[in-house]
Amino acid sequence: MAEQTALADIRADGAGKPDSAVVRDALGVGVAVGLSGFAFGVTSAGSGLTVWQTCALSLLVFTGASQFALVGALAAGGNPLTAAAGAFFLGVRNAFYGLRLSQLLALPRAVRPFAAQWVIDETAAVSLAQPGRRAARIGFTVTGLSLYLLWNLTTLLGALGAEAIGDTDAWGLDAAGPAVFLALLAPMLRTTTERTVAALAVLLGLGLLPVLPAGVPVLAAALAAPVVLYAQGRRKGGGTGGASPQAPEDEQDRDDERRGEQR
Amino acid sequence: MNVWIAIGATALGCYAVKLAGLLVPAGALERPLVRRLAALLPVALLAALTAQQTFADGHALVLDARAAGLAAAAVALILRAPFLLVVAAAVVVTAGVRALGG
Numbered sequence: 513m514a515e516q517t518a519l520a521d522i523r524a525d526g527a528g529k530p531d532s533a534v535v536r537d538a539l540g541v542g543v544a545v546g547l548s549g550f551a552f553g554v555t556s557a558g559s560g561l562t563v564w565q566t567c568a569l570s571l572l573v574f575t576g577a578s579q580f581a582l583v584g585a586l587a588a589g590g591n592p593l594t595a596a597a598g599a600f601f602l603g604v605r606n607a608f609y610g611l612r613l614s615q616l617l618a619l620p621r622a623v624r625p626f627a628a629q630w631v632i633d634e635t636a637a638v639s640l641a642q643p644g645r646r647a648a649r650i651g652f653t654v655t656g657l658s659l660y661l662l663w664n665l666t667t668l669l670g671a672l673g674a675e676a677i678g679d680t681d682a683w684g685l686d687a688a689g690p691a692v693f694l695a696l697l698a699p700m701l702r703t704t705t706e707r708t709v710a711a712l713a714v715l716l717g718l719g720l721l722p723v724l725p726a727g728v729p730v731l732a733a734a735l736a737a738p739v740v741l742y743a744q745g746r747r748k749g750g751g752t753g754g755a756s757p758q759a760p761e762d763e764q765d766r767d768d769e770r771r772g773e774q775r
Numbered sequence: 776m777n778v779w780i781a782i783g784a785t786a787l788g789c790y791a792v793k794l795a796g797l798l799v800p801a802g803a804l805e806r807p808l809v810r811r812l813a814a815l816l817p818v819a820l821l822a823a824l825t826a827q828q829t830f831a832d833g834h835a836l837v838l839d840a841r842a843a844g845l846a847a848a849a850v851a852l853i854l855r856a857p858f859l860l861v862v863a864a865a866v867v868v869t870a871g872v873r874a875l876g877g
Contacts, residue, residue: 544857544858544859545858547859548858548859548862551862551866561778565778565779565782568782568786569782569785569786572782572786572790573782573785573786573789573790574789575789575793577817577821578785578789579785580824581820581824582781582782582785584824584827584828586778586781588827588831588833589833592777592778592780592781592784593780593781593784595781595785596780596781596784596785596788598820598824599785599788599789600784600785600788600789600792601816601820602816602817602820602821603785603788603789603792603793604792604813604816604817605813605814605816605817606789606792606793606796607792607793607795607796607799607804607813608796608804608810608813608814609796610792610793610794610795610796610797611796611797611799611801611804611805613796613797614796614797614798614801615801619797624794624797624798625794627797628790628793628794628796628797629790629793631793631796631797632793681873682870682873683866683870684840684844684865684866684867684868684869684870684871684873685866686828686841686869687829687840687841687844687845687848687865687866687868687869688862688865688866689824689828690824690825690828690829690841690844690845690848690865691844691845691848691861691862691864691865691866692862693821693824693825693828694821694825694845694848694849694852694861694865695848695852695858695861695862696817696821697817697818697821697822697825698849698852700814700817700818700821701818705815706815706818709815709818709819709822710818710819710821710822711822712819713818713819713820713822713823713826714822714823714825714826716823717822717823717824717826717827718826718827718830718831718836721827721831721834721836722834722835722836726833726834729823729827730820730823730824730827733819733820733822733823734816734819734820734823735819736815736819736822736823737812737815737816737818737819738812740815741808741811741812741815
């Protein structure tokens with residue numbers, strides 16, 4: 513895949529990748545991830561949300577990890593605003609995808625409010641992997657459209673199916689949420705920094721669970737990120753509390769590339 | 776009603792950050808520290824959520840069939856299985872362990 517992209521790049525100034533190849537890549541991602549809306553629908557309905565509430569989440573929130581986080585926190589008896597805060601923090605990464613996509617796609621300002629809803633992990637990964645603007649725009653549109661339609665359709669089917677299935681726990685469907693989180697998390701755990709953050713977050717999340725109100729331990733676990741960054745900045749002798757300016761940027765770029773390749 | 780409040784707040788917040796990325800001038804979010812933090816926040820949240828939804832039952836920590844399911848998902852990930860297969864592995868193994876009385 514990487515070689516193909518490179519070849520196309522040389523051949524025709526970044527526009528050499530055939531449109532059909534871009535569409536195929538985009539559909540592959542859109543369909544595979546879109547189908548997992550079923551797991552969300554079942555999980556959400558199993559957590560006690562109605563079919564309407566479940567579908568509203570997929571239609572309006574449309575960023576899977578945040579949706580799973582929200583229904584998980586609500587099911588655990590979390591306060592609605594703490595639950596929403598956790599889901600929101602998970603969604604913050606989409607702002608950074610949007611930042612890169614806005615340069616890459618160069619969308620007219622009037623289109624941006626409509627395109628914004630599709631700015632998620634998958635559309636960013638497909639778009640950023642394309643050799644030129646035309647291919648990136650096609651990749652974004654096809655991934656966004658196929659994923660949005662399928663995700664919402666399978667959410668509805670899952671929510672309706674949850675009633676027919678009966679006890680969703682007996683079918684092991686309560687393991688779908690954590691498995692989705694793990695699948696999203698795994699490709700992010702490449703450097704020591706990321707692994708340290710993850711380990712500390714697990715300790716905080718589990719350790720504080722018995723003593724804090726539902727939903728709050730996850731927010732406290734989010735502190736693992738600034739704490740590790742701060743400790744790292746001090747160890748490097750920066751003294752500013754931040755990591756050194758150059759290396760993290762490179763790391764981030766490498767992360768994005770690797771993520772693009774994986775999908 | 777509480778659920779609708781949570782849905783509304785999440786929908787507004789998540790849409791706002793998506794739109795912000797497309798509208799904000801590049802400089803504002805390009806500061807290395809901000810980018811680094813934004814990359815690490817999901818790591819922390821996902822790790823904590825994975826652990827809680829696997830080992831928590833209300834306010835108690837438990838070890839049940841979900842742990843076996845998560846282990847199956849981890850193996851599937853190491854074997855580079857596609858996304859859907861990873862989720863399916865967790866579900867099937869959890870159901871299997873429960874059926875066996877685990």
